[in-house]
Amino acid sequence: MTAGGSLAGYLEARRAEVEAALAAFLPDPPQSPEMVDWAMRYSLLAGGKRLRPILCLASADAVGGEYRAAMPAACAVELIHTYSLIHDDLPAMDNDTMRRGRPTLHVVAGEGMAILAGDGLLTQAFLVLAREPATRDARIAARKLRVIETIARAAGVEGMVGGQAIDLASVTSTPNGRPPLELDAAGLQAMHAQKTGALIRAAAVSGAIMGGGSDGQIAAVDRAAGEFGLAFQIVDDILDVEGVTATLGKTAGKDAAAGKPTYPALYGVDTSRRLAEECLARAEAALRSADIGDDRLLAIGSWIVHRSN
Amino acid sequence: MTAGGSLAGYLEARRAEVEAALAAFLPDPPQSPEMVDWAMRYSLLAGGKRLRPILCLASADAVGGEYRAAMPAACAVELIHTYSLIHDDLPAMDNDTMRRGRPTLHVVAGEGMAILAGDGLLTQAFLVLAREPATRDARIAARKLRVIETIARAAGVEGMVGGQAIDLASVTSTPNGRPPLELDAAGLQAMHAQKTGALIRAAAVSGAIMGGGSDGQIAAVDRAAGEFGLAFQIVDDILDVEGVTATLGKTAGKDAAAGKPTYPALYGVDTSRRLAEECLARAEAALRSADIGDDRLLAIGSWIVHRSN
Numbered sequence: 032m033t034a035g036g037s038l039a040g041y042l043e044a045r046r047a048e049v050e051a052a053l054a055a056f057l058p059d060p061p062q063s064p065e066m067v068d069w070a071m072r073y074s075l076l077a078g079g080k081r082l083r084p085i086l087c088l089a090s091a092d093a094v095g096g097e098y099r100a101a102m103p104a105a106c107a108v109e110l111i112h113t114y115s116l117i118h119d120d121l122p123a124m125d126n127d128t129m130r131r132g133r134p135t136l137h138v139v140a141g142e143g144m145a146i147l148a149g150d151g152l153l154t155q156a157f158l159v160l161a162r163e164p165a166t167r168d169a170r171i172a173a174r175k176l177r178v179i180e181t182i183a184r185a186a187g188v189e190g191m192v193g194g195q196a197i198d199l200a201s202v203t204s205t206p207n208g209r210p211p212l213e214l215d216a217a218g219l220q221a222m223h224a225q226k227t228g229a230l231i232r233a234a235a236v237s238g239a240i241m242g243g244g245s246d247g248q249i250a251a252v253d254r255a256a257g258e259f260g261l262a263f264q265i266v267d268d269i270l271d272v273e274g275v276t277a278t279l280g281k282t283a284g285k286d287a288a289a290g291k292p293t294y295p296a297l298y299g300v301d302t303s304r305r306l307a308e309e310c311l312a313r314a315e316a317a318l319r320s321a322d323i324g325d326d327r328l329l330a331i332g333s334w335i336v337h338r339s340n
Numbered sequence: 341m342t343a344g345g346s347l348a349g350y351l352e353a354r355r356a357e358v359e360a361a362l363a364a365f366l367p368d369p370p371q372s373p374e375m376v377d378w379a380m381r382y383s384l385l386a387g388g389k390r391l392r393p394i395l396c397l398a399s400a401d402a403v404g405g406e407y408r409a410a411m412p413a414a415c416a417v418e419l420i421h422t423y424s425l426i427h428d429d430l431p432a433m434d435n436d437t438m439r440r441g442r443p444t445l446h447v448v449a450g451e452g453m454a455i456l457a458g459d460g461l462l463t464q465a466f467l468v469l470a471r472e473p474a475t476r477d478a479r480i481a482a483r484k485l486r487v488i489e490t491i492a493r494a495a496g497v498e499g500m501v502g503g504q505a506i507d508l509a510s511v512t513s514t515p516n517g518r519p520p521l522e523l524d525a526a527g528l529q530a531m532h533a534q535k536t537g538a539l540i541r542a543a544a545v546s547g548a549i550m551g552g553g554s555d556g557q558i559a560a561v562d563r564a565a566g567e568f569g570l571a572f573q574i575v576d577d578i579l580d581v582e583g584v585t586a587t588l589g590k591t592a593g594k595d596a597a598a599g600k601p602t603y604p605a606l607y608g609v610d611t612s613r614r615l616a617e618e619c620l621a622r623a624e625a626a627l628r629s630a631d632i633g634d635d636r637l638l639a640i641g642s643w644i645v646h647r648s649n
Contacts, residue, residue: 058497064521067497067505118459123451142432143508146455147501150427153459155497157466161488169478170610172485179470181486187463188367188376192456201450212373 038330041083045098049084049105050076054197067176070140070148071155075113077131080338083108086259086331087238090252093318095324100171104178104237105161107156111186113151113229115195117145125179156182178237179247185233189224194226196314218303219292220261227267228260236257251321257327264333265303268293269339272300307336343363347639351394354407358393358414359385365415365468379449379457380635384422386440389647392417393538395568395640396547399561402634405551409480409551412472413487413546416465420495421539422502426454433508465491482521487546494542503535528601529570536576544568560630564623564637571619572644574612577602580648581609614633 053075058068091101120127120135122144128138137145160179164171169207184190200212201222216221235256239249250307270293294303318328362384365376394416400410429436429444430451437447446454469488471479493499510531511519523531544565548558581604603612620641627637 032590036521039531059378064502064506064509066509067502071497112461121452121455125457141512142513143430144505146427146430146432147505147508150423150500151458151497151505153462154492154501157488158492158496161485161492169481172478172481176470176481176484179466180611181466183463183470186347187467188380188460192460192463193373196453196460197373199456200373200375203450203452 038326041327042089042330042334045085045088046081047087048102049081049109052106054100056103056110056163059157066144067147067151068139070136070144071151071339073139074117074130074136074148074150075110075132079109079113079131080340081109081157082263082331082335083112083234085136086231086256086328087234088326089240089325090238090244090256092181093252093323093328094239094242094244094248096239096244098238100164100243101241102239103159104182104241105234107160108230108234108237110152110159111154111182111191114149114156115191115230116150116185117149119195121145124195133160144168153186156181160258174240174243181236181240182233184232185229190225190229191227191231194222194224194229198223198224198226211314214292216292216297219297223264224257227264228257231260231263232256247321248323251323252328254317255332258310258314258317259332259335262307262314262332265294265310266336266338268295269300269303269307270338274340311336347635350636351398351639351643354397354610355390355393357411358390358397359413361411362393365412365472366464371504373451375453376456376460377603377630379445379453380460382448383426383445383457384461386442388418388422388440389639389649390418391572392421392543393500395540395565395637397542398476398636398640399547399553399565399635400551402561402632402637403548403551403553403557405548405553407547407551409473409552410550412468413550414543416469416491417539417543417546418467419461419468420491420500423458424463424495424500424539426458426461428504429646430454431472433504434452462495483549483552487549490545490549491539491542499534499538499542499625500536501534503531503538506531523601525601526566527607528606531567532573535567536573537566540572540582541565555582556630557632560626560632561637563626564641567619567623568641568644571616571623573621574603574627575647577604578609578612578616580649585649608613609643620645 055120057071067083085226087101088098089103091098116130119125120130121137128135135145136148140148157179159183160175166172186192188196197212199213202211226307232253236249238254244252268314283327294306298306311329314332315329316326366384394408396414396417397407400407414431415426421455423584426445428434431444437444444454445457466488469491475481479520495501497505504623506521506523510523511520541562544561545558548561553561580602604617607615620638623641624638
């Protein structure tokens with residue numbers, strides 16, 4: 032966290048509220064066998080940066096709205112992010128055994144239960160989005176539907192799932208014998224924009240929608256979040272090269288070992304760092320163009336670029 | 341199909357409309373790599389009985405509504421049903437290699453792609469529900485949110501995913517060494533009510549909501565669909581014992597071989613058939629109590645009980 036005291040305090044306060052809300056948005060009392068309920072909590076309540084929900088809440092603030100109206104959307108995006116990690120970590124995908132400093136879910140609960148816990152988290156996200164905030168106000172209902180559409184589009188085959196499929200196809204040959212998909216630099220960036228960027232953008236856009244932002248404000252927040260997402264991926268790649276497993280909380284060096292193209296591999300570390308800083312400058316310009324001079328959103332961008340895990 | 345000519349024609353006409361709508365509700369043009377888009381279509385457009393969407397549309401008709409308003413909900417439920425089949429068939433779950441008369445998706449596309457295709461179908465369901473019908477009418481928006489909540493609750497940990505988790509726990513011991521969960525007759529029925537019944541009920545309820553049904557009509561349709569769901573499971577168990585793989589389009593005798601408790605195993609085939617007929621009688625009574633004298637819904641019930649696959 033490189034932001035000044037009050038900004039750091041703002042982000043930390045939001046993070047604490049998100050933690051409490053996440054626990055509250057899981058089914059309660061558990062109406063399912065202990066095991067799948069336990070599995071969902073194991074992965075969801077394992078800490079994590081909570082970047083997406085905090086970005087969602089900050090976007091509601093940035094357009095002059097009430098951030099609490101965006102809390103269900105913020106939590107829904109984190110539920111979806113967590114499900115995607117569970118499924119990505121499966122042996123049939125990235126085959127990762129460490130995540131957020133703990134053994135991955137399929138290691139402790141079995142593959143079948145991990146698949147189901149992911150399915151349950153994804154479905155729960157839409158239950159929360161439809162149900163909360165609990166009001167029949169027609170204006171809020173219209174915003175909720177727009178947010179559900181935004182998040183579903185970003186999480187699905189046009190976004191995250193499609194990006195993950197490209198990623199999968201780039202490292203494994205298919206059963207019908209096609210060789211792995213080759214990605215050049217542009218293909219790599221497009222894959223990350225789908226796999227990681229789309230949901231980060233949806234988090235911010237959903238916050239701006241629930242905060243009652245104008246179409247111009249929502250579009251500016253979307254552009255800024257797109258830059259944040261790109262910066263996030265570049266820094267992720269740098270940390271994968273430079274990091275150690277203990278700090279990252281997941282296995283370091285996996286991408287390089289798997290022969291995946293990364294920003295440091297394509298451009299070197301120094302140029303990659305400069306590219307990430309340039310994302311922040313473009314994000315700030317996008318926000319200023321819509322008269323959003325919000326230090327809190329930019330503090331999140333700075334955190335993304337200067338983080339160490 | 342045992343219903344008379346006009347009822348059979350009604351069901352067949354609806355089925356044909358559902359087939360066309362399902363194809364239209366998949367992402368178009370494909371914005372994802374050919375492979376995951378292909379995988380989603382492989383499983384979704386493989387025929388199937390389309391029981392749930394037809395029940396959804398018939399429920400809209402039954403409450404005096406316009407069935408076309410329920411088409412997005414009908415298709416969303418079928419997208420969710422199809423995703424659940426893909427994930428259930430995975431090696432880590434039921435490990436099935438035949439479905440709807442063809443090799444299961446993971447056999448032809450690999451496990452990773454099958455997991456992603458399922459995730460994509462589930463997410464697409466909510467995209468369709470939020471987006472369609474495309475209107476800003478506040479009354480329709482309220483119905484759409486109610487339908488999203490209904491379907492998400494039925495598909496998630498309180499419903500289908502929770503039921504599947506119980507089913508999984510009943511046939512495998514967990515990594516932490518707990519033995520398989522033992523199910524008695526009541527536990528078996530509760531598991532099926534979650535795993536299969538909840539989504540069948542949600543299909544009917546969603547149709548009644550989109551058709552503008554009163555709360556009393558919606559509750560009656562819900563009760564009738566609950567009976568249909570139970571009958572469906574009883575007949576499924578009977579067909580698993582009596583059927584041959586070629587007719588079923590999936591592997592016969594799996595449940596018995598896996599030692600799963602089934603209705604024929606608990607009660608014998610004749611008593612199981614009688615229990616299914618009793619479901620139909622209770623469904624009819626529930627509908628009549630709300631002055632729904634709709635032969636088309638009851639024809640679906642009769643089809644469920646007298647089907648041969």
